[in-house]
Amino acid sequence: MAHAENVDLARLRNIGVVAHIDAGKTTTTEHLLYYSGAKHKLGGVDEGTTETDYDPEEQQRGITIYSACVPFHWAGHTINLIDTPGHVDFTAEVERSLRVLDGAIVVFDAQKGVEAQSETVWKQADKYQVPRLVFINKMDVVGADFRCCLESIRTRLTPHPQEHGQAVPVAIPIGSGSSADSRQPFRGVIDLIHQQALFFDPADLGKTIHTAPIPPECAEEVQQWREFLFDTLTRYDDKDLITSTLLEGQDPPPELTRRLLRELCLARRIYPVLCGSGREHIGIQPLLDAVVYYLPSPLDRPPVTGWDPKTHKEIRRKPDVKEPFCGLVFKAAWHPSGNRFFIRVYSGMMKPGMRAYNPGKDIKENIPKLYHVHADPARGLEEIDRGPAGDIVCVIGLKGSVTGDTLCETAHPILLEPITFAEAVVSQSIEPESSADKDKLAFALEVLQLEDPTFKVRTDKETGQTLMSGMGTLHLEVKKHRLERDFRLKVRVGKPRVSYREMLREARTVTARIDRLGDKPAFAELTVAFTNHKSDKPVEVTCAVDTETQPIPPAFLAAAQRALSEALTTGELGYPLMHTQARILEARFDPQLSSEDAFVAAAIRAYQLATQDNVLLLEPIMKVTVTTPQQFLGNILGDLAARRGEIDQQELSPTGDRAEVVARVPLARLFTYANEVRSLSQGRAAVTIEPYSYEPAPPEVLRELLGE
Numbered sequence: 001m002a003h004a005e006n007v008d009l010a011r012l013r014n015i016g017v018v019a020h021i022d023a024g025k026t027t028t029t030e031h032l033l034y035y036s037g038a039k040h041k042l043g044g045v046d047e048g049t050t051e052t053d054y055d056p057e058e059q060q061r062g063i064t065i066y067s068a069c070v071p072f073h074w075a076g077h078t079i080n081l082i083d084t085p086g087h088v089d090f091t092a093e094v095e096r097s098l099r100v101l102d103g104a105i106v107v108f109d110a111q112k113g114v115e116a117q118s119e120t121v122w123k124q125a126d127k128y129q130v131p132r133l134v135f136i137n138k139m140d141v142v143g144a145d146f147r148c149c150l151e152s153i154r155t156r157l158t159p160h161p162q163e164h165g166q167a168v169p170v171a172i173p174i175g176s177g178s179s180a181d182s183r184q185p186f187r188g189v190i191d192l193i194h195q196q197a198l199f200f201d202p203a204d205l206g207k208t209i210h211t212a213p214i215p216p217e218c219a220e221e222v223q224q225w226r227e228f229l230f231d232t233l234t235r236y237d238d239k240d241l242i243t244s245t246l247l248e249g250q251d252p253p254p255e256l257t258r259r260l261l262r263e264l265c266l267a268r269r270i271y272p273v274l275c276g277s278g279r280e281h282i283g284i285q286p287l288l289d290a291v292v293y294y295l296p297s298p299l300d301r302p303p304v305t306g307w308d309p310k311t312h313k314e315i316r317r318k319p320d321v322k323e324p325f326c327g328l329v330f331k332a333a334w335h336p337s338g339n340r341f342f343i344r345v346y347s348g349m350m351k352p353g354m355r356a357y358n359p360g361k362d363i364k365e366n367i368p369k370l371y372h373v374h375a376d377p378a379r380g381l382e383e384i385d386r387g388p389a390g391d392i393v394c395v396i397g398l399k400g401s402v403t404g405d406t407l408c409e410t411a412h413p414i415l416l417e418p419i420t421f422a423e424a425v426v427s428q429s430i431e432p433e434s435s436a437d438k439d440k441l442a443f444a445l446e447v448l449q450l451e452d453p454t455f456k457v458r459t460d461k462e463t464g465q466t467l468m469s470g471m472g473t474l475h476l477e478v479k480k481h482r483l484e485r486d487f488r489l490k491v492r493v494g495k496p497r498v499s500y501r502e503m504l505r506e507a508r509t510v511t512a513r514i515d516r517l518g519d520k521p522a523f524a525e526l527t528v529a530f531t532n533h534k535s536d537k538p539v540e541v542t543c544a545v546d547t548e549t550q551p552i553p554p555a556f557l558a559a560a561q562r563a564l565s566e567a568l569t570t571g572e573l574g575y576p577l578m579h580t581q582a583r584i585l586e587a588r589f590d591p592q593l594s595s596e597d598a599f600v601a602a603a604i605r606a607y608q609l610a611t612q613d614n615v616l617l618l619e620p621i622m623k624v625t626v627t628t629p630q631q632f633l634g635n636i637l638g639d640l641a642a643r644r645g646e647i648d649q650q651e652l653s654p655t656g657d658r659a660e661v662v663a664r665v666p667l668a669r670l671f672t673y674a675n676e677v678r679s680l681s682q683g684r685a686a687v688t689i690e691p692y693s694y695e696p697a698p699p700e701v702l703r704e705l706l707g708e
C-alpha cells in the first residue's frame with residue numbers, strides 16, 4: 001500500500017491537457033508519461049497503443065472519449081494528469097475535468113492556430129479560472145507558423161490583455177516545418193529564460209537533451225522575444241523582483257524571472273507559451289518543467305465555496321488537511337467488479353473505512369478502501385492509505401452518489417457547486433433486437449447514464465419507446481457500440497432526432513394544497529415560485545424554508561424538491577424544461593396528517609398550476625464553423641441561408657485563399673450537413689458543429705411535432 005503521510009501539497013499538480021480535436025493532446029500526453037518514466041514504451045495514437053486512450057473504441061477511432069487520470073512524477077513533484085477529448089460531442093468530459101483541475105496545458109496546432117474547439121475549451125477554462133500553459137505543437141508540419149499561431153491566440157482569445165491576460169513565449173522554435181519543405185526545418189527550441197538552445201536526440205526518442213549556445217541566425221529573434229517577455233513582466237513587477245536588475249542593464253536571475261512568471265500565471269495575467277512537436281519528440285521536457293514552475297499546486301488555488309444544506313449560508317474550505325473533509329465526485333465509471341468513482345478532495349482527509357455524507361441526497365456512503373488508478377486497466381489499482389486535500393482518489397462501489405455530488409463529514413455538511421453540463425441535443429429511439437434482452441438493455445443504459453451525465457435515457461410518454469439522447473450523433477453511436485461490445489447486446493436504433501426543450505412563458509408563484517391522498521385524509525401545503533433564469537443549470541430546485549427555525553421534517557421538503565425536479569424534466573409537451581427555477585417559499589405541515597407522499601403530491605400539483613398554458617417550445621441552435629477555400633464560399637453561404645442559418649462572422653485568411661464562416665443554425669437542419677459541406681466544396685472544407693443555445697422554435701416546428 002502506498003503511504004501518503006508526507007504528501008507535500010506544494011509539490012502536487014492536478015493538470016489537464018485540452019485542445020481542439022487532433023491538435024495532438026494524446027501524443028503530447030504520451031510523451032509526458034514516457035519522459036517522466038511512468039511508461040517505459042512510447043505509445044502512438046496512430047498505432048492505438050497510448051496509455052490514456054485505453055478504451056478499444058478510442059483506439060479504433062484515434063480519439064479520446066473517456067478522460068483518464070494518470071499520476072506520474074517529475075522533478076520531485078507528483079503530477080495527476082487528466083487527458084480530455086477535444087471532440088465537442090464529449091464536452092462533458094472536458095467540463096468535469098476543468099472543474100476539478102488546478103491548471104491546464106492548452107495544445108494548439110502550429111499550422112492551424114486557434115480552431116473552433118480551442119476557443120470553446122479556452123472559454124471553459126476561463127469559466128473555472130484555470131491558469132494555463134500554451135503548447136504550440138506540430139511545429140514540424142508544412143506551414144507551421146509560431147508567430148501566426150500566437151497572433152491568432154491574441155486576436156481570438158486574449159484581445160484585451162488587461163482583462164483576458166496574455167500569451168507570452170518562454171520558449172521559441174528553431175526553424176519550422178519539415179526538412180522536405182523548408183531550408184530551416186524545425187529541429188529544437190530556445191529557452192528564452194536561460195538563453196540556450198535545446199536539441200532532442202532522435203536516437204532515444206528525444207529523451208536525451210543536448211544544450212548549445214543560441215544559433216547565430218536566431219539571435220535577433222531571441223532578442224525580440226526576450227524584450228517582449230521582460231516588457232510584459234515588468235509591467236506587473238510590483239515587488240521589484242527583476243525590474244531594477246534590468247534597468248541596470250543586467251539579465252535577471254532565472255529563478256526570479258520564473259518566480260514572477262509563476263505569480264502572473266497563477267493570477268491568469270500571463271499564459272507562458274512553449275512549443276514543440278510530439279511526432280518529432282521535440283520540446284516536451286521543457287513543458288514538464290513549466291508545469292512544475294508555473295502551474296498551481298492545490299495550495300495556490302482559492303478556497304472552495306459551497307453552502308450549508310440547512311441554513312443555505314455560504315461556507316469556504318481551504319485546501320488544508322486540518323479542515324473538515326469535503327470532496328466532489330467528478331467521474332463515475334462502470335466496472336464489472338464494482339463501479340469506480342473519482343473524487344477530487346478539496347479539504348481535510350479521506351481515509352479508508354470512513355463513512356462519508358452526501359448532503360445533496362441525504363445519504364451516507366461507506367468508503368472501505370481508497371485507490372489511485374492507472375489509465376491502462378492492465379496496470380490496475382494502487383491502494384492508498386489516505387487521500388489528503390488536493391488529491392484525486394478513486395473509491396469503488398458508492399451506492400447512491402453520482403457525478404457532481406458532494407461528499408463530506410456528517411458533522412460538517414457542505415454542498416459544493418455541482419458541475420453543470422451542456423444539454424443533450426440529439427435523441428434516438430433504441431430497442432433490443434430480441435425482446436428477451438429488454439432487462440439487460442435497461443441495466444446497460446443505466447450504467448451508461450451513470451458514467452456520462454450528458455447521456456440521458458427516458459421513455460416517450462406517447463409511444464412508450466425508449467429514447468436515448470446525447471450531444472451529437474457520434475456521441476450516440478459510441479454508446480451503441482459500447483452496448484454491443486461491453487454488454488454483448490444487439491440493438492436497433494431509430495433515426496436521430498432533435499431534442500426539444502420547454503420553458504415557462506412567464507414567472508408564476510403558486511400555492512398547492514393537498515387534503516386527501518386517495519380516500520384518506522392527508523395534508524401538505526407548498527408555495528412555490530417558478531421563474532425563468534439564464535444560468536448554466538437547466539433547472540434548479542431550491543428551498544427557502546429554514547428547517548432550523550421552522551419545525552418541518554426536512555425529509556418532507558426533500559421529497560417535494562425531488563418531485564419538482566422530476567416533474568420539470570418531464571415537461572408539458574413531453575420535453576424537459578430548461579432555464580427554470582422552482583423555489584419553495586413556504587411549507588405547512590400537520591404532525592398527524594402529513595407524509596412524504598402528501599408533499600410529493602403537493603409538489604406535482606404546484607408544477608401543474610405553474611405550467612398550465614404557460615410553456616414555450618425551444619429548439620437547439622448550433623454554432624457551425626466552416627473553413628473553406630475561397631472559391632466555395634458562395635456555395636457554403638447560400639446553403640447556410642437555406643437552412644435558416646444566421647451568419648455571425650465571415651473572415652478571409654491573411655493570404656486571402658481561405659475563408660472562415662461562423663453561423664447559428666437550428667440543429668433540425670443539420671443532420672446531414674457534414675456530408676453536404678463535403679460535396680459543396682469538393683471535399684475541401686472543414687466543419688465543426690457545437691451546441692450554442694436553445695431558442696423559441698418557430699410555430700411550424702411546434703405544429704409538425706404535434707402532428708397538426
Ligand SMILES: Nc1nc2c(ncn2[C@@H]2O[C@H](COP(=O)(O)OP(=O)(O)OP(=O)(O)O)[C@@H](O)[C@H]2O)c(=O)[nH]1
Nearest residue numbers: 021022023024025026027063064086138277278279
Ligand atoms: N506532424 C505531426 N503530427 C502530429 C504531432 N502531434 C500529433 N500528431 C498527429 O496528429 C494526429 C492527432 O494526434 P492526437 O495526439 O491523437 O490528437 P488529440 O488532440 O489527442 O486528438 P483527440 O484525442 O481525438 O482529440 C495523429 O495522427 C498524430 O500522429 C506533431 O507534433 N507533428
